[in-house]
Amino acid sequence: MKLLSKPDFHPAIISALKNYSAEKFRSDCVAGIVVGIVALPLAIAFAIASGVSPTVGLITAVIGGFIVSACGGNSVQIGGPTGAFIVIIYNIIQLYGLSGLAIATFMAGCILLLMGFFRLGTVIKFIPYPIVVGFTAGIALTIFSTQMPDFFGLNISEKIPGDFIGKWGVYIRNFSSINLTTLGVGLVSLLIIILTPKISRRLPGALTAIVVVTLGVWLLREFCGIEGITTIGDRFGNLDNHLPHANSIGLNMESINLLLPSAFTIAMLGAIESLLSATVADGRTGDRTNSNTELIGQGIANMVVPIFGGIPVTGAIARTMTNITNGGKTPIAGVIHSVVLLLVFLFAMPLINLVPMACLAAVLIMVSYNMSGWRTVAGMVNNPKGDVSVLIITFLLTVIFDLTIAIEIGLLLAVVLFLRRVTENTAVRVYGEQLDAAAGSDMTQHEVLDLHPGVAVYEIDGPFFFGAATKFDDVVRHSLQDKPLVRIIRMRKVPFIDSTGIHNLELLIESSHREGIVIVLSGVRENVRHDLHNAHIDRLIPSELICDHISKAVVIANHIADEKSLEGSKAQ
Secondary structure, three states: OOOOOOOOOOOHHHHHHHOOOHHHHHHHHHHHHHHHHHHHHHHHHHHHHHOOOHHHHHHHHHHHHHHHHHHOOOOOOOEEOOHHHHHHHHHHHHHHHHHHHHHHHHHHHHHHHHHHHOOOHHHHOOOOHHHHHHHHHHHHHHHHHHOHHHHHOOOOOOOOOOOHHHHHHHHHHOHHHOOHHHHHHHHHHHHHHHHHHHHOOOOOHHHHHHHHHHHHHHHHHHHOOOOOOOEHHHHHOOOOOOOOOOOOOOOOHHHHHHHHHHHHHHHHHHHHHHHHHHHHHHHHHOOOOOHHHHHHHHHHHHHHHHHHOOOOOEEOHHHHHHHHHOOOOOOHHHHHHHHHHHHHHHHOHHHHOOOEHHHHHHHHHHHHHHHHOHHHHHHOOOOOHHHHHHHHHHHHHHHHOOHHHHHHHHHHHHHHHHHHHHHHHOEEEEEOOEEEOOOOOOOOOOOEEEOOOOEEEEEEEOOEOHHHHHHHHHHHHOOOOOOOOEEEEEEEEOOOEOHHHHHHHHHHHHHHHHOOOEEEEEOOOHHHHHHHHHOOHHHOOOHHHEEOOHHHHHHHHHHHHHHHHHHHHHHO
């Protein structure tokens, strides 16, 4: 694959500004403010769950959200930190620290940038759905698991393991230390998040819960003297509102080799989630996302954000849909959402210190519930067994091990199953006496061709790639017919041929020639003929034995077989 001289980079904001109007700005302004309010608690919660400071989440949402809107290929996409990255970020920080996360995020940005330059945006959309459902459900369960100590107020003195089973072992051993006041705060927060949309869909449940519960906890502390409810300020100290400075990433070959698998996982996850979000948005708006530009925009965002201490960025489905629902028309809405978060960062950080951790845990529990897609999982139970197997294995690998292994093995399983299905659908048929030239086509007129003794037709129906090539070879070698004088290889239904197919065909031609058997090719498509020519197969077969229609091939084969039979009878 070669890098095209002109990258497919056409940011949606450029075309949007050409016909921009005051009416569109009003719509974008309202949507941007609402999305900024909705994004605030999520950015903070995702940052804390990932193992970093809330300020890091806000900085990521401000810078990443701005770049995604300014450089992306979708008009309404909202970028920022998302729940899907929590697991991978937490694991990277545990193993390699914040500096390792910065390197992995920067490298992921480079990978996304290259994917966009190489025009792989369309390819990424074809990630098998069972894999997406499997690791999304796995991430949801993992996020849910990480919130148990804060939601129940568990007093855990030992270090909590990173793995799922070990984590729950610690929870069970320390469940007797539950803090009922903290649990009450968590349950109230959860109820507010659930009930708010039933009162008004315009009210963001997460923000409503944070405002109401934070105010309630502050009143209880100030006037009732109730303690034991941990807040963000208690956990992280007073958060400052100083803008971060740019820092060097510190790339070297050792860190690249060490963190490349993690960077690849971040890049793949970011590409899948952002393009999935863009596809959902297109379905609502009727627009069409430039997938390659979107990947380039995501790549730039993930290269810039770690320089300022941020975490990975991707398109966020919930925030993007909120943008659309509230009238967002162009990327300006995403820019305004970033400005709103910046103003919160500069002027409202002291208030964020008062937010209870149990309330944020409730926000993330609802996020994990919505992410789980349990209805989708239940609906896929009756799907083909191969798809269900991929879903279950990807889910279990995500939960028990980590997302890197889950994505890699899940993709591998999906590829193997795909190749198996394609191979099963590639049929090889053998004809020895008569052949209906129109069989298997839409033609209503049937032409029955008589095959003279010594002529055999081998028809390949499907791609002639490495999986099907072995099947074809087995059929030819184990055919029950007597050894023919002429073999017609009918290729009218071969859409493409790979190097293994060419190699097997070459071996068949050479072995047939050694046995005195003539090979005739029939119905070779132009692209397949081109590949055969480049592989010099035409040097093994005269051009007159490569026919465009089976009727011509049968006439030639019958003539050759008759001549060979006549020569054989004379020799006797």
